[in-house]
Amino acid sequence: MNITIEHPTINDLYELEEICLLTSDSGKDGTHLYSDRRLIGQIYLTPYVLYDPTCCFVAKKDSKCIGYIVGCYDSREFYQYLNNEFLPIIRNRFTSAITENDKAVINMIQNGVEYEIYPQYLPHLHIDILPEGQGLGLGRKLIDTFTKNLKDHGYNSVHLGVSNTNKSAQGFYKKMGFSTLIEKPWGYVLKKDF
Template sequence: MARMTHSDVEAEVEIRRYRPGDAADAAALRRICVRTGYNGGDARGHYRDPGVLPALFATPYAELAPELVFVADEGDGPIGYIVGAADTRAFYRAFRATWLPRVRDRFPELAGATDMDGELRGLLHAPERMIDAEVVREHPAHLHIDLLPRGQRRGLGTRLMTAYLDALRERGVPGVHLGMNPANTAAHAFYTRLGFVTLREPTEEAQVLYLGLRL
């Protein structure tokens, strides 16, 4: 029997568009987001309800911008995804108008809470806080990308990113940005290899590193 090579294994993973209305795809996005939502690791046990993570960073994209959602499918379902929006301001307007009413009761704000739960729920109820006016001026699109551990270090992140960036270019989008934890040096190195540059350093008020790429 012929021995399978690394390239043979990679060829078995399909990068495809998300399937709106497909319950399995929707569940996979939620699961992957939770399993990678705590500094790249499993968020279960670290939040009152880890479902706030996909409610903020995954499912609204599948609902509001499914044409820009791509998944890495190993054959038995997605093991990673990339989501985003071509126009950040328009996306968060739609988020507030049509998505927030669907989830606000499950994830009420936590008055006075300064932990991760409090911060995430605060963002959910005030999504405009995720807009940096200077950043979106020349980089109006944004993205989130996550891969389960078994999908990492296999070139799938680059393939997902390529599919997403090509879709943005087809729409004439001039630039894309992302916000990341500055302590995640592996992710920073990945984005740098793809050509992303620093747009805004973290501040005392917001420990977020903004990176961007002109398209």
């Protein structure tokens, strides 16, 4: 078994969008939540890879994508790109909603993503790993790689959001040194200084 961690390319997007879908139900397979397999990735994955792949990493096992960590150095700049450049390009492709989750994501695509800025925690991340990649220390490796990259670019902190229903991820982030920045109705914004 050969596991590598590298920056993603456009050629990885299909596999990465599948991982995003297959982990979109609080870490479990979310296929039943969306009528279009690519939809959820249009908010939580694809724009990061297209915006700045140097702030994204993919884990591959024998050349197959099994996990990723994507993010940005400056959340303000990323959300401006997302709302003003990326979403307008895809708006006409994603218009019909069948499920409630479709409606929520399509609403973001059509109307833009609302966001909060945490000035001391400008970078943020999303991480997803398929079950076959879990328990191998891959989550730790991805976060360590990501935070080292942030340090190399002059940043010393990061934040992320985690659902209040995803207890497994909450435990993992706690082990990784994250703590609560703010509690939200949907879950928690966690922070880490390094």
